[in-house]
């Protein structure tokens with residue numbers, strides 16, 4: 001019996017077997033099913049098929065059979081667990097003004113993390129050289145790194161064509177347009193690489209490990225230097241036809257020709273309510289003598305940032321509070337349209353500006369509830385991001401592992417044992 005199982009395990013998998021394998025693995029990996037009987041009940045697959053596929057996953061080292069779980073009568077079930085330490089993932093989340101790198105297990109658990117200030121405007125060579133150096137440090141200084149490198153995930157603060165892994169006309173990333181990020185890392189690390197925009201990674205992180213876990217329809221808004229949204233639709237991340245879905249920061253909200261956006265258009269939401277705009281408005285308040293705290297910040301730092309405005313507001317500075325409220329209302333009005341259009345069960349507010357005092361979130365909430373349809377807001381939750389600075393790297397790791405185990409990818413490497421060791425594994429989106 002054992003021999004037959006082994007032979008099956010090493011023969012190329014038929015399409016149908018692969019479908020069932022992916023279904024069973026996803027159930028176990030995402031914590032939805034913990035035993036064979038739960039798998040049968042949840043997937044609708046037959047008992048014999050489930051037993052075969054579980055056996056195969058155990059043979060391939062992707063699943064372990066743990067202790068005997070609590071019995072509900074009859075033979076006690078054996079608990080099935082995804083082997084998150086079968087390999088590791090390297091990720092980097094490049095923001096407008098920062099780099100975050102991490103080494104994670106296959107379940108997104110962060111084993112080592114480092115962040116530092118960096119300007120994306122320094123260009124791809126400087127930025128990615130630094131990522132390489134930081135990856136090397138992580139690999140050198142982390143003890144007990146699990147398995148081999150299975151994949152690399154990179155996030156950048158601009159639109160990315162997900163299929164090719166290249167930024168396309170990113171407004172705040174001079175020199176990055178069309179840059180072959182994937183090819184660069186594949187060559188160096190010999191493992192599959194995926195690139196996505198920072199907002200989608202934030203959404204993935206909150207969805208897999210944060211406040212959005214368990215929700216199938218979610219909008220995650222990142223209010224940092226710019227404004228963008230990541231969308232979870234029906235239990236999948238929605239990137240759109242080219243990968244630019246959720247670019248809500250460039251929705252036009254005014255026809256005032258004085259509001260010029262860095263994208264080149266007039267009247268974008270980002271140009272009125274993004275972190276950059278908040279800092280500029282704070283500086284104007286300082287110069288016009290409307291805020292003593294902001295005047296001090298300007299005097300000490302030479303400029304006023306969104307963080308300065310948030311800090312002043314937390315001390316009750318009336319001008320700073322008014323700026324946050326007005327930004328929150330603008331974002332809330334835009335979100336009301338998104339809520340009416342998309343009907344999410346949860347809206348998550350993340351990014352640097354989201355760490356502002358409560359007045360910011362309160363203004364967003366008020367505008368959304370006032371301007372959305374009653375049915376769309378009946379059970380709607382609006383919450384702050386819960387993973388803080390780690391959301392991006394956790395999301396990047398989840399993105400990589402999802403792509404590796406996607407139905408269209410797994411067949412290309414599973415015979416080889418792991419994706420890092422498979423020369424035939426062709427890169428790119430599982431098409």
Ligand SMILES: [Zn+2]
Nearest residue numbers: 250261263268
């Ligand atoms: Zn714009």
